[in-house]
Amino acid sequence: MTNLKQLAQSLGLSITTVSRALDGYADVSAATRERVRQAAESAGYRPNASARRLRKQRAELVAVTLPSEPGHIGPAHFLEMLSGCAEHLATAGLNLVIAPVPRGESELDMCRRFVDGQRVDAMLLVRTKRRDERVEFLQSRGIPFVTNGRTEAATQHPFIDGDGFSGFRQATLRFHEAGHRRIGHIAGPQDYFFAHERKKGWEAAMRECGLPVDLCVEQAPTEHGGYMAALALLNQNDTPTALVCATDEMAIGALRALREVDGGDTISLVGHDDLPIGAFTSPALSTMRMTGENLGRNFASLLLRTIAGEPAESLQELHAIEFIDRDSHLRSSPTT
Amino acid sequence: MTNLKQLAQSLGLSITTVSRALDGYADVSAATRERVRQAAESAGYRPNASARRLRKQRAELVAVTLPSEPGHIGPAHFLEMLSGCAEHLATAGLNLVIAPVPRGESELDMCRRFVDGQRVDAMLLVRTKRRDERVEFLQSRGIPFVTNGRTEAATQHPFIDGDGFSGFRQATLRFHEAGHRRIGHIAGPQDYFFAHERKKGWEAAMRECGLPVDLCVEQAPTEHGGYMAALALLNQNDTPTALVCATDEMAIGALRALREVDGGDTISLVGHDDLPIGAFTSPALSTMRMTGENLGRNFASLLLRTIAGEPAESLQELHAIEFIDRDSHLRSSPTT
DNA sequence: ATTGACTCCCAAAACGTTTTGGGTGATCTT
DNA sequence: AAGATCACCCAAAACGTTTTGGGAGTCAAT
Structure with a gap:
């Protein structure tokens, strides 16, 4: 709705200053910063997600593909886990979404769409196969990801799994x-x-x-x-x-x-x-x-550390049963 | 990865022409169109989602917020339904995502984030309350949405529900x-x-x-x-x-x-x-x-028609039990 | 009076698309 | 042969943000 441009105009400031005020930069005076904050608040300003993503070159998004075949996702635990994960990712400015696989498409296709369209910064994979083509694909693209469940992939990757x-x-x-x-x-x-x-x-x-x-x-x-x-x-x-x-x-x-x-x-x-x-x-x-308590937090933490570039070997959790x-x-x- | 610019350069064409070739416009010759398609294919080109969204002013995304409290979403049916819905939305170029609500946030907060950040073109709401603040919010913003379940909202809205x-x-x-x-x-x-x-x-x-x-x-x-x-x-x-x-x-x-x-x-x-x-x-x-068979398709269809601007009254389905x-x-x- | 440091602000570039509004030749009409 | 039509192509603007690289003014030190 409201733009940075409109906001700036109404305040008699430049777009730059408004943007930096909202981001809390020190090179805008405290008075101005506060004035801008108030105006943004009362105008209900939210930055346009696409524009910011385009500029920052990060999607601020983590996706998990949701298998369409039924059975064994343990929905109840699974959803609770995802809420916890979303909560902790949010503290790092990341959003979490679940992408149901459309009928007629494969999970791999979905991964491709997300990754190649630069829609996500990282992915979460559930229901891993021993030889998992999603893992192979993400490894080939160099996109950070964490799996729920191990694989037999030649190259190590972060995971959380039960023994x-x-x-x-x-x-x-x-x-x-x-x-x-x-x-x-x-x-x-x-x-x-x-x-x-x-x-x-x-x-x-x-x-x-x-x-x-x-x-x-x-x-x-x-x-x-x-x-x-x-x-x-x-x-x-x-x-x-x-x-x-x-x-x-x-x-x-x-x-x-x-x-x-x-x-x-x-x-x-x-x-x-x-x-x-x-x-x-x-x-x-x-x-x-x-x-293990609060698996969601663990997943979030592994994701964040994967994105930060930590080596996969230190990001593998095997939990007792x-x-x-x-x-x-x-x-x-x-x-x- | 690969840009329109890079693609254009490698082909000796302008960005415009490449873009239009890929979109199938008639004002680029069949020969060129094919040549561009081949190049795009082999380069694995996918348009940058954020850029396209920014330019087209539509997110090409529909979101459904996933309640974090357990009980009664009927996960099995629900997921199947969402797959079907995703399939039909995909034919219209729309993606479907499920957004789990982070702990400490409300479903309404999520709606706000999606809508005000212009992340979505429409929303799907499940587990409606009699007086549903999500519905009121979306109505106030004028964002298209369909609910699974009726409400007692004063203003009509599209829904699918069982009697x-x-x-x-x-x-x-x-x-x-x-x-x-x-x-x-x-x-x-x-x-x-x-x-x-x-x-x-x-x-x-x-x-x-x-x-x-x-x-x-x-x-x-x-x-x-x-x-x-x-x-x-x-x-x-x-x-x-x-x-x-x-x-x-x-x-x-x-x-x-x-x-x-x-x-x-x-x-x-x-x-x-x-x-x-x-x-x-x-x-x-x-x-x-x-x-009713294939509820997902119904939801997709209602969403599309809502987006197209059809009046809510004609977009309400009450199914027998x-x-x-x-x-x-x-x-x-x-x-x- | 110059210099330097500091505070506060801004114009312009950039991100990668799509769309607007032509432009350039070739071919067809009269 | 001039004008009109057509087929094919492109430069530039626009979307809304963030970031770069200063600029203007003030104040203190020299």
């Missing part, structure tokens, strides 16, 4: 200690890093215990995927007595399959993510989650 | 026809339009049936809220035999309360939103939802 391997290994060992011998795994798509890592954790524990690693079904990381996977496992000769599920959503789907097939109180089960809804399922879902024991992990004493 | 009143009235009448007499309502916060509307629907049906409207508790639109509300209703002398819940999330919370208090198979219950997870609860959640009958709505034959 899914250890988490799933531990979870499996806990079942073993409780007497379970037929422990199954409901796995997510193995091109996702997290899903692969979690499966490896389960496998490692099984091998340590001298147990076969055949009770595993891979499915989409959704309730329906978990449901289908559980059905498949229950239709085998040798059904599992315990299930380690890649995500809470899959675990919730599995829960339904268990109810349908055997009444639902003989098989133990654990998920991952600590979705709020887990506390309200029947049985209440035992689960696990990445430790903690268990949240509710009811579903001790449904039965296994009859071996 | 919650009729839906909840019908749902209540269905319970009545099935023999229920003590039909409770778990209500959402009454400053939300949808929550108020749904409660009025339940009330209307109760009055039509000559039943008292006292079995109602208001709570936060989350699982926990539903849980608390159901507990409160079950601790009365005259417990309900059926519950109409404002949202699926509340219904899922209520489900847990029912299980804890009476084993969970004596009280019937219905929610609203058709969250995917409803198919996997125990019992499977009966629910309802707004009719359809029932999705699963198991939870017929848990028992009520013993009156």
Whole structure:
């Protein structure tokens, strides 16, 4: 609406002085500065974002692309995390936006649009794949970014991730200690890093215990995927007595399959993510989650430091996993 | 990266011609146009977004602010809807972003930032309140916007909404026809339009049936809220035999309360939103939802027409509600 | 009276586009 | 052959900011 030019005119000052007054430069007198501030305030002046971006050559924007396929973003946590992230980015003058991927376009296309149009200063990537083309692209362009989840990229990059391997290994060992011998795994798509890592954790524990690693079904990381996977496992000769599920959503789907097939109180089960809804399922879902408070602040801080040019190696956070024991992990004493 | 200037130089053309060639103007020869296109392609040229926005005086951007309080956005549907919306906006050259509200800031502040910084051409509002300050602000600024949900604003504005009143009235009448007499309502916060509307629907049906409207508790639109509300209703002398819940999330919370208090198979219950997870609860959640395919396209279309200046009155869609009958709505034959 | 330091201010350039308002030849009309 | 039409191209202005590189005036020191 109101311009710097209009503002300057109404004050009888030059554009330069008004601009510098508002930016708090010392080379404009305190009196003038205050006068300008008042005028700007009462005129409701906001600098035109495009003009300032064009001039400053920075977008003051960080974007995160939002995968369109459903499953496993843990929306509740995710949104809370993003609010926290936005709050801390704001203190550095950066805005955060989430860009939903239009149908018919890929996440990579979106990254391209943002980066090549110089719309963003940095990006946040979620749901990383083991070989992630978004990561490769951003690395080739030299745009700062932080991922939620690791990748197998040759070049290091900043990330925050939970130690899914250890988490799933531990979870499996806990079942073993409780007497379970037929422990199954409901796995997510193995091109996702997290899903692969979690499966490896389960496998490692099984091998340590001298147990076969055949009770595993891979499915989409959704309730329906978990449901289908559980059905498949229950239709085998040798059904599992315990299930380690890649995500809470899959675990919730599995829960339904268990109810349908055997009444639902003989098989133990654990998920991952600590979705709020887990506390309200029947049985209440035992689960696990990445430790750490205020992840959003961490992401913001990593982003800022990445933008500042710190080396990727010092910007990698691997968080331990903690268990949240509710009811579903001790449904039965296994009859071996 | 590459400029129009660099591109022009490398081609031995003027900036003007290159720009016009890429925009497909007829006053540049087909041969030149093709040559420019090739060069732009191979140089990976993308126009600088800020520069173009500054010049064209339009942001080519539509934003939706994302409420930071949890509950009732129906993330799954919501995200799918946004993808569809983004797809159709893209055909008009518009981008869609979701802006999470930083902690410590209000949704209204965000709107201000977007609008007064001329960052957006239009906005999409979700989770409208009966008296919604965002709506009032956008109306005062004359910025095009569409809401998901109605308001009680004095001036008309474009919206898409489900007819919650009729839906909840019908749902209540269905319970009545099935023999229920003590039909409770778990209500959402009454400053939300949808929550108020749904409660009025339940009330209307109760009055039509000559039943008292006292079995109602208001709570936060989350699982926990539903849980608390159901507990409160079950601790009365005259417990309900059926519950109409404002949202699926509340219904899922209520489900847990029912299980804890009476084993969970004596009280019937219905929610609203058709969250995917409803198919996997125990019992499977009966629910309802707004009719209509591809809501995203509708939103996009309304936005475009609003921007084009069509009057608000012709841009209001009130959709009927359809029932999705699963198991939870017929848990028992009520013993009156 | 000059010099230097200091305070307060400003004109103009620059960021990368799009658009305005022609300009230059070639071809067609009469 | 003069005028009109057409096809193709371009210089310059404009969008609204920030930043550069001073300029004008005042005051103190020499």
